[in-house]
Amino acid sequence: MSNAATNKPFLDADEILQGIRRWVDVESPSHDGAAVNKVVDLAADDFGKLGLRPERTPGRDGFGDILAGRSPWGGDDKGILILGHLDTVHPHGTLAELNQWRREGDKVYGPGIYDMKAGAYMAMYAYRHIIREGRETPLPIRFLFVPDEEIGSTTARASIEAAAAQSKYVLVCEPARDGGKCVTSRKGTGDFKIVVHGRPSHAGLRHPDGRSAIREAAKQIVKIEAMTDYDREITTSVGLIEGGTATNVVPQTCTFHVDIRAPDVPRMEELVARIQALEPEGPDVRLAITGGMNRPGYVKDEGIAALFEHARALSAELGFELNDTYSGGGSDGNFTAAMGVPTLDGLGADGSGAHTLDEYVYYSSLTERTALLIRLMETLR
Numbered sequence: 001m002s003n004a005a006t007n008k009p010f011l012d013a014d015e016i017l018q019g020i021r022r023w024v025d026v027e028s029p030s031h032d033g034a035a036v037n038k039v040v041d042l043a044a045d046d047f048g049k050l051g052l053r054p055e056r057t058p059g060r061d062g063f064g065d066i067l068a069g070r071s072p073w074g075g076d077d078k079g080i081l082i083l084g085h086l087d088t089v090h091p092h093g094t095l096a097e098l099n100q101w102r103r104e105g106d107k108v109y110g111p112g113i114y115d116m117k118a119g120a121y122m123a124m125y126a127y128r129h130i131i132r133e134g135r136e137t138p139l140p141i142r143f144l145f146v147p148d149e150e151i152g153s154t155t156a157r158a159s160i161e162a163a164a165a166q167s168k169y170v171l172v173c174e175p176a177r178d179g180g181k182c183v184t185s186r187k188g189t190g191d192f193k194i195v196v197h198g199r200p201s202h203a204g205l206r207h208p209d210g211r212s213a214i215r216e217a218a219k220q221i222v223k224i225e226a227m228t229d230y231d232r233e234i235t236t237s238v239g240l241i242e243g244g245t246a247t248n249v250v251p252q253t254c255t256f257h258v259d260i261r262a263p264d265v266p267r268m269e270e271l272v273a274r275i276q277a278l279e280p281e282g283p284d285v286r287l288a289i290t291g292g293m294n295r296p297g298y299v300k301d302e303g304i305a306a307l308f309e310h311a312r313a314l315s316a317e318l319g320f321e322l323n324d325t326y327s328g329g330g331s332d333g334n335f336t337a338a339m340g341v342p343t344l345d346g347l348g349a350d351g352s353g354a355h356t357l358d359e360y361v362y363y364s365s366l367t368e369r370t371a372l373l374i375r376l377m378e379t380l381r
Helices: 013-024 033-049 094-098 113-132 157-165 213-225 265-276 302-318 333-338 365-379
Strands: 055-057 066-070 079-085 102-104 107-109 141-146 167-172 182-186 188-197 235-243 253-262 286-295 324-327 360-362
Touching: 013 033, 013 113, 013 365, 033 066, 033 113, 033 141, 066 157, 079 113, 079 157, 079 333, 113 141, 113 360, 113 365, 141 157, 157 167, 157 333, 167 333, 182 302, 182 333, 188 213, 188 265, 213 235, 213 253, 253 265, 265 286, 302 365, 360 365
Parallel strands: 079 141, 079 167, 182 324
Antiparallel strands: 055 066, 066 141, 102 107, 107 360, 188 253, 188 286, 235 253
């Protein structure tokens, strides 16, 4: 049912939460494809019950399956792509010990609930509401849930871009930001693996003969971190490092990983070129550099701005104010926005704690955000 005066759907927050819990109760770390597929099983079953014509692409490289579903109406016309992911950053055991499912006032906790099982389920529930009322949307609806977003969507990118090419709009159900804001632009992302090859020697007897890979890595890391330029919205960060074999051996190898972010393709390409051009500081040392840009920048263009204004008008009808924001984090929306398809991100639940052990959503946001998804599906043409 809907309120004819405001077009505000009557929704059952407890029913929505119950469905979210079914998905959160199945832990799904990205690198465990079998675990992710257990959530894919749940979503595929839900799709089938709603007539969403589930299509499942088997995973590869140890990752889970890609799940798509299409509404029975609309044929091959370009429509609305609902984009989300079913993997999380949390290892097995998080639910049992470190972030147990619980509700404390308006906050509901659980691993992956905020990023982004709540949003994915809410989008499906929004479609379910439309089906329950016996209606169809002006445009066909297509869902695409991927298994590896948290590690760059390496196996899913081609499917995402193919689905976006057949879509008029993309709605990404990543979590809301900063008190309910949706996302209309994001930085592009990239990553590098740099292996430093030196020369081992005994640290006491033959120290002059050695060429320390760790020493060289330290010099390179300082140069890379110095590439950060906040005025240009460019950041570089070395997040992982390992090297050496023993304290009494001049280390032969050292490996470190670099995260890079920039707001658009030109600045990202500039940053990639600078890292790829790195040369050793010391003699008899070699650098092996692999990696590059992972996600292009997601820039708020005219199409995205118009889609956001449409969503903002709908939220006003529903009784709340919707604002947008720029995010330093990447999502699969980066791929679709870079293709020129109007993309609105951050449409999932409001909450906080993404990638932490205090991850939660606000219970009060479940019906509000789901109602907005329903109205977007009903009104986009």
